[in-house]
Amino acid sequence: MKVPFLELKPGYIELKDEFDAAYHRVMDSGWVLLGKELEAFEEEFAAFSETKYCVGVANGLDALHLILRAWDIGPGDEVIVPSNTYIASWLAISYAGATPVPVEPDLVTYNIDPARIEEAITPRTKAIMPVHLYGQPADMDPIMAIAEKHGLRVLEDNAQAQGARYKGRLTGGLAHAAGTSFYPGKNLGAFGDAGGVTTNDPELAEKVRTLRNYGSKVKYYHDIQGINSRMDELQAAFLRVKLRHLNTWNARRASLATAYQSALAEYSSQLFSISGFQLLPTVPEWASPVWHLFVIRHPQRDALQKHLAEHGIGTQIHYPIPPHLSGAYSTKKMKDSTPSSISRVPSPPHTSSSLNSSSSILSLPLAERLASEVLSLPIGPHVPDDAPMLVRQALDSFL
Numbered sequence: 294m295k296v297p298f299l300e301l302k303p304g305y306i307e308l309k310d311e312f313d314a315a316y317h318r319v320m321d322s323g324w325v326l327l328g329k330e331l332e333a334f335e336e337e338f339a340a341f342s343e344t345k346y347c348v349g350v351a352n353g354l355d356a357l358h359l360i361l362r363a364w365d366i367g368p369g370d371e372v373i374v375p376s377n378t379y380i381a382s383w384l385a386i387s388y389a390g391a392t393p394v395p396v397e398p399d400l401v402t403y404n405i406d407p408a409r410i411e412e413a414i415t416p417r418t419k420a421i422m423p424v425h426l427y428g429q430p431a432d433m434d435p436i437m438a439i440a441e442k443h444g445l446r447v448l449e450d451n452a453q454a455q456g457a458r459y460k461g462r463l464t465g466g467l468a469h470a471a472g473t474s475f476y477p478g479k480n481l482g483a484f485g486d487a488g489g490v491t492t493n494d495p496e497l498a499e500k501v502r503t504l505r506n507y508g509s510k511v512k513y514y515h516d517i518q519g520i521n522s523r524m525d526e527l528q529a530a531f532l533r534v535k536l537r538h539l540n541t542w543n544a545r546r547a548s549l550a551t552a553y554q555s556a557l558a559e560y561s562s563q564l565f566s567i568s569g570f571q572l573l574p575t576v577p578e579w580a581s582p583v584w585h586l587f588v589i590r591h592p593q594r595d596a597l598q599k600h601l602a603e604h605g606i607g608t609q610i611h612y613p614i615p616p617h618l619s620g621a622y623s624t625k626k627m628k629d630s631t632p633s634s635i636s637r638v639p640s641p642p643h644t645s646s647s648l649n650s651s652s653s654i655l656s657l658p659l660a661e662r663l664a665s666e667v668l669s670l671p672i673g674p675h676v677p678d679d680a681p682m683l684v685r686q687a688l689d690s691f692l
């Protein structure tokens with residue numbers, strides 16, 4: 294591969310001295326869990342996110358799940374979530390015992406369409422979980438207005454968008470709480486699993502802090518049933534190093550995105566005039582994305598992926614199977630085992646639905662369509678500058 298989709302090692306090499314110093318600092322301290330490094334990282338990430346609190350946990354799934362747990366959202370409750378997200382957003386809801394209720398995306402931004410949210414609200418709805426997908430902020434103002442009108446809480450899934458801004462404000466501080474992931478491939482990634490909750494609500498922060506450590510505030514006194522979801526000192530120390538470089542690394546992603554937009558502009562307008570396809574991502578004027586992924590759409594997606602691979606360009610699909618069609622949520626499995634199911638949302642009148650009333654499979658045509666059309670091009674702080682040009686050259690010989 295001339296341009297691999299993702300490589301983690303160059304990030305280590307670039308900051309090797311800082312990572313190695315962090316490693317020695319932790320090992321020399323003799324303290325490996327819930328110590329000074331985590332405390333310092335929590336303070337620094339809260340400051341970065343412009344929120345009052347950050348609570349470090351073991352991964353992004355737990356961050357989202359523990360927010361729901363802290364709000365006492367569980368069996369019998371519904372949480373609205375995008376139909377086209379990574380399955381972890383849905384699983385966090387199921388893990389809490391509640392029911393994910395999918396809402397379809399806006400096909401221009403790929404984020405949850407605020408205009409479709411109200412029709413999905415029922416008396417059981419407790420919260421809305423917008424996802425800042427691919428590093429682009431969801432349209433939060435209308436979402437917060439709907440939530441306020443119906444007395445709902447809002448938690449951002451900020452796993453893909455650390456550093457992104459919506460109307461000048463940072464994601465992770467736009468709602469009542471946010472869960473984020475420091476999975477190695479994320480914009481701010483550890484060398485293993487880690488996650489975090491950001492919020493301005495002191496009670497929520499305190500409850501998540503207790504829940505992540507077996508429901509204990511004082512060792513061996515367990516007031517509530519918590520879980521074990523601690524971020525270890527080594528990961529916190531490594532993340533403190535990377536956090537200092539996050540804005541610089543996000544800026545490198547942004548300059549690659551700009552280069553892709555101009556290198557592919559001509560091909561894009563040709564494709565649009567032939568097929569009406571929007572190849573390139575669209576950024577609304579109120580959004581400053583952080584380009585976790587650079588996602589294009591193409592009618593011959595699978596052939597294009599193969600063609601790019603033959604030209605040495607690695608790509609991936611985010612995501613090939615929408616959650617409702619995956620085994621985890623397909624109707625058959627739900628009947629077999631799990632008490633929490635997906636709620637059927639009545640099809641809005643403006644979409645033609647393939648749902649036939651006797652069929653028990655949920656139909657979410659926009660998520661299904663995107664799953665067959667999206668393709669992620671290499672983007673990241675260590676992707677070579679000539680990647681956009683190489684993609685453009687490969688496209689010259691496609692079709």
Ligand SMILES: *Cc1c(COP(=O)(O)O)cnc(C)c1O
Nearest residue numbers: 352353354379381382452474476
């Ligand atoms: C990565 C991711 C998660 C889960 O994070 P983990 O740390 O892998 O548990 C949740 N939501 C989205 C949108 C993600 O991309």
